[in-house]
Amino acid sequence: MRLDILSRLNAERAARRAAVVVTDLATHEQRLILAAEVEADPLAEALGAGLRSGKSGTVQHEGRALFIAVQVPPVRLVVIGAVHVSQALAPMAKLAGLDVTIVDPRTAFATPERFPDVTLLPEWPDAALARIGLDRFTAVTALTHDPKIDDPGLDAALRAECFYIGALGSRKTHAARVSRLLAAGHAEADIARIHAPIGLDIGAVSPAEIAVSVLGQVVGALRRKPTRAETAGPRP
Amino acid sequence: MMATDDDILAGAEAWRRAGRGVALATVVETWGSAPRPVGSHLVVDGEGNFLGSVSGGCVEGDVVTEAMDVIADGAPRTLDFGVADETAWRVGLSCGGRIKVYVERVD
Numbered sequence: 020m021r022l023d024i025l026s027r028l029n030a031e032r033a034a035r036r037a038a039v040v041v042t043d044l045a046t047h048e049q050r051l052i053l054a055a056e057v058e059a060d061p062l063a064e065a066l067g068a069g070l071r072s073g074k075s076g077t078v079q080h081e082g083r084a085l086f087i088a089v090q091v092p093p094v095r096l097v098v099i100g101a102v103h104v105s106q107a108l109a110p111m112a113k114l115a116g117l118d119v120t121i122v123d124p125r126t127a128f129a130t131p132e133r134f135p136d137v138t139l140l141p142e143w144p145d146a147a148l149a150r151i152g153l154d155r156f157t158a159v160t161a162l163t164h165d166p167k168i169d170d171p172g173l174d175a176a177l178r179a180e181c182f183y184i185g186a187l188g189s190r191k192t193h194a195a196r197v198s199r200l201l202a203a204g205h206a207e208a209d210i211a212r213i214h215a216p217i218g219l220d221i222g223a224v225s226p227a228e229i230a231v232s233v234l235g236q237v238v239g240a241l242r243r244k245p246t247r248a249e250t251a252g253p254r255p
Numbered sequence: 256m257m258a259t260d261d262d263i264l265a266g267a268e269a270w271r272r273a274g275r276g277v278a279l280a281t282v283v284e285t286w287g288s289a290p291r292p293v294g295s296h297l298v299v300d301g302e303g304n305f306l307g308s309v310s311g312g313c314v315e316g317d318v319v320t321e322a323m324d325v326i327a328d329g330a331p332r333t334l335d336f337g338v339a340d341e342t343a344w345r346v347g348l349s350c351g352g353r354i355k356v357y358v359e360r361v362d
Binding site: 020021022028029032044075077 | 292
């Protein structure tokens with residue numbers, strides 16, 4: 020691979036844009052196609068399918084074996100709430116390869132001492148999420164228990180194509196949340212996308228165990244079925 | 256440190272920019288039970304340091320050796336790994352799967 024191709028590929032990944040590297044396995048000819056260029060490419064059909072599935076593979080094109088290496092943006096986990104569960108979830112999710120961002124306007128919670136080595140945004144979720152932009156490679160978890168902070172985050176996540184949305188709280192807490200989101204104009208079917216109570220049912224008790232159950236559910240949403248964007252197409 | 260896909264590709268670029276010889280190995284095909292999916296990367300430098308993986312650790316040693324040859328002569332090559340007894344002369348995959356790995360130099 021030429022260094023300039025690798026360098027442009029890394030720049031696209033850093034900017035959270037998808038790209039594809041096509042390699043002719045016989046001639047070793049290689050080129051980089053950015054997501055925005057796919058539609059006009061002779062291989063548009065195969066490249067588009069690759070971008071949608073996120074899967075790399077070999078295709079036959081005019082008698083040549085071409086390897087299509089699909090590079091989709093790193094999966095991102097946005098955690099609303101710099102709380103105890105988040106302190107366990109952040110390093111676990113990072114180990115699992117997720118790009119973690121913690122959002123909490125309470126500066127006593129959102130400190131670098133409590134959250135080393137992750138992106139920490141000590142601001143309100145509506146402002147923070149609008150700035151970083153949510154996409155279909157993003158999961159959002161609301162963990163503060165405080166509607167003032169959780170709701171703006173859930174509101175933004177429901178308006179985006181996030182592949183996973185989860186919210187901490189009991190069934191009773193969630194019923195109250197559903198009423199507030201309905202009143203805010205969200206459709207019942209959309210609200211049903213929220214995993215609540217959050218996490219896999221493994222009887223988790225401690226903050227770290229709850230983090231395991233949340234991370235397991237996020238990985239399940241990512242790997243077990245296509246993202247909502249793939250099955251439902253663009254949202255109206 | 257644990258390497259994610261991003262670290263691996265960024266690592267390849269950083270190593271090359273630091274003047275090290277670098278090869279990129281990519282799983283291009285799998286059959287049956289394979290430990291790492293198509294598209295997985297292993298980055299190797301001229302001294303045999305590596306980041307990432309193309310299997311569960313079964314064939315990395317062999318890929319690293321081949322990658323050092325690729326760094327030396329610049330010619331990309333495709334390596335096939337099958338179950339251990341089919342390819343007794345080289346390491347195999349005990350899981351019974353087969354993988355094809357493309358190795359190229361970063362120039």
